[in-house]
Amino acid sequence: MNAMWSEARARVSHRLATHLSVEPFRLLNETPMVSFTFDDIPKSAATTGARLLEDHDARGTFYISGGLVGTETSDWTAVDGQDIIDLHRNGHEIGCHTFSHARACDLDAEALAAEIAGNRSYLRTLDASIKLKNFAYPFGYGSFGRKGQLKQAFQSCRSIVPGVNSGTVDLQFLRAMPLIEHGIDRDEIERAYDQAQIHNGWLIFYTHDVANRPSAYGCSPDLMSHALEAAAKRNIPVLNMAEALLCAGV
Numbered sequence: 001m002n003a004m005w006s007e008a009r010a011r012v013s014h015r016l017a018t019h020l021s022v023e024p025f026r027l028l029n030e031t032p033m034v035s036f037t038f039d040d041i042p043k044s045a046a047t048t049g050a051r052l053l054e055d056h057d058a059r060g061t062f063y064i065s066g067g068l069v070g071t072e073t074s075d076w077t078a079v080d081g082q083d084i085i086d087l088h089r090n091g092h093e094i095g096c097h098t099f100s101h102a103r104a105c106d107l108d109a110e111a112l113a114a115e116i117a118g119n120r121s122y123l124r125t126l127d128a129s130i131k132l133k134n135f136a137y138p139f140g141y142g143s144f145g146r147k148g149q150l151k152q153a154f155q156s157c158r159s160i161v162p163g164v165n166s167g168t169v170d171l172q173f174l175r176a177m178p179l180i181e182h183g184i185d186r187d188e189i190e191r192a193y194d195q196a197q198i199h200n201g202w203l204i205f206y207t208h209d210v211a212n213r214p215s216a217y218g219c220s221p222d223l224m225s226h227a228l229e230a231a232a233k234r235n236i237p238v239l240n241m242a243e244a245l246l247c248a249g250v
């Protein structure tokens, strides 16, 4: 199959996943909420990012691809096993990406099941009490065909389609805002919180590295601190995905 056809198929699958819900769910949170999530993940997310959350007495969700652990790219150095154990023992949530970071829309049912099983067993070897309850789509690409399967395996799946979640949502395609240095500014962060307050919504941020000179996919500690302080000023609780889902009645 040629690459163009495969990309066209991926786009269609993503579009369908964006608009067609497996089973709509009504969020029952009593107050607006915000979650900070990190994908892949760079070591700076597990150190600087986690520390900033802990300074605000909050915890985050870190979506791990086991296959990326210990790797190094031009963008960042990834976490090692001990970083993941430390996150887990400090009360952060370990979430699931695919093991190899393959997009869900490129995998058939068997291949996706193998990716999830591989990630689960890798993380279990680090600490047997790590349970993966929530998933994030690698590269943000949803898969219409795999949504039902992901619903069986996880409470929620996070996309990178922007928006604030409120009212009736698709738990297998939660919206998220970029906490990315060149993708959002302070005013846009404030507007996202405005939306959360107007609609009693759940604002989910996603990012990667947290560094003074972040990659094109990450943010500075300053921007993350701004987002955390904005939540504190508005009295909006910062909850990881598992905690927020509990408050939403899932």
Ligand SMILES: [Zn+2]
Pocket: 039, 040, 097, 101, 137, 138, 139
């Ligand atoms: Zn990713």
